[in-house]
Amino acid sequence: MAPLLSVDDLRVTFDTDRGIVRALDGVSFEVNRGETVCLVGESGSGKTVACESLTRLVPTPPARLSGTVTFDGHDLSSAENGTLSSIRGDRIAYVFQNPQDALDPVYTVGSQLVEAIRLHRDVPKKRARRRAVELLDRVGIPNPAERFDEYPHEFSGGMKQRVVIAMALACDPDLLVADEPTTALDVTTQSGILHLLQTLQAERDMAVLFVTHDLGVVAQIADRVVVLYAGKVMERGNVFDIFDRPAHPYTGALLDSVPRRGATPEPIGGSLPDPTDPPAGCRFHPRCPHATDDCRTGDQPPVHAVDGSDHDVSCVYYDDDHDASELAEADGLAADDDESTPRTEPTAPRGDER
Numbered sequence: 001m002a003p004l005l006s007v008d009d010l011r012v013t014f015d016t017d018r019g020i021v022r023a024l025d026g027v028s029f030e031v032n033r034g035e036t037v038c039l040v041g042e043s044g045s046g047k048t049v050a051c052e053s054l055t056r057l058v059p060t061p062p063a064r065l066s067g068t069v070t071f072d073g074h075d076l077s078s079a080e081n082g083t084l085s086s087i088r089g090d091r092i093a094y095v096f097q098n099p100q101d102a103l104d105p106v107y108t109v110g111s112q113l114v115e116a117i118r119l120h121r122d123v124p125k126k127r128a129r130r131r132a133v134e135l136l137d138r139v140g141i142p143n144p145a146e147r148f149d150e151y152p153h154e155f156s157g158g159m160k161q162r163v164v165i166a167m168a169l170a171c172d173p174d175l176l177v178a179d180e181p182t183t184a185l186d187v188t189t190q191s192g193i194l195h196l197l198q199t200l201q202a203e204r205d206m207a208v209l210f211v212t213h214d215l216g217v218v219a220q221i222a223d224r225v226v227v228l229y230a231g232k233v234m235e236r237g238n239v240f241d242i243f244d245r246p247a248h249p250y251t252g253a254l255l256d257s258v259p260r261r262g263a264t265p266e267p268i269g270g271s272l273p274d275p276t277d278p279p280a281g282c283r284f285h286p287r288c289p290h291a292t293d294d295c296r297t298g299d300q301p302p303v304h305a306v307d308g309s310d311h312d313v314s315c316v317y318y319d320d321d322h323d324a325s326e327l328a329e330a331d332g333l334a335a336d337d338d339e340s341t342p343r344t345e346p347t348a349p350r351g352d353e354r
Helices: 047-053 082-089 110-119 125-138 157-168 186-205 215-222 238-245 249-256 325-330
Strands: 007-016 019-031 036-040 063-071 093-094 175-180 206-210 224-227 232-238 303-305 311-314
Touching: 007 047, 019 036, 019 047, 019 063, 036 047, 036 125, 036 215, 047 063, 047 175, 047 232, 063 110, 093 157, 110 125, 110 157, 125 157, 157 186, 175 325, 186 215, 206 215, 224 249, 232 238, 232 249, 238 303
Parallel strands: 036 206, 036 224, 093 175, 175 206
Antiparallel strands: 007 019, 007 063, 224 232, 232 311, 303 311
């Protein structure tokens, strides 16, 4: 079966006073029906730009986009604005990091839900109101019929995020794009939101593209993972490969930087490169302890299959002229024909929202 979403060679640049910012530089990934794909990486890696570029939420100009985005067989990269507007909120819905910015403070929560429903469905107000109350109830808002007429400031941060999720689910989307929806929430509330998303996804067979820098969240919800760094894909694979058999030094460094029982976290030295002047060769080489002269020249290494499965990596050690087992022995990373030492998965948040 063809993937629900296919992103191929997506490139996004911004013209700025300092020069051209290469926010995304040849990013490719897929999302299948009913699965959760997590985009991970440090802040500034291009995760949010990737999500907003799917339906051209990124303003053009100043942005310039190229590449192909295919959704359920339709080419969104060449679609007209009217087509994209009809898809946004209907078949592709978004949940962003800060629910306060997504809700209008001068309108009641219920009126905003009704508006979201009637924007894509030709239904009378009374029917839309019933649907809105049902959605509030489904996402765990207590006394939904009463809270329908309350304003956003009367809701807690976790409850506001539940309202935003209800708005995103109003039209039963095929794909939910969640851009760090739990970052501003405390751990207990975060766990409740994640549990809610997983439950709703299972009920609706909905695909989820989830952006996060929290590898504990990734371990809890992901089917597959795409690791981004400085606008490039460093590694792609299922969640077990990424956690147990990471192939790229950057992926390994991300995992080693996570606090976990019995191990001291190791921060990644250095910082992301200047997006207006990225280094030659592998974008990560200035921070990589295993960098060779080949890593510092030419272009970003092509994406290679690690072991013939759905596990790809962009690293010179996986070229024909290099031996990936050297990298595996040095840092416990995956090699083509070696069993690597599994890393302990980060502990995912637990508990229910109160």
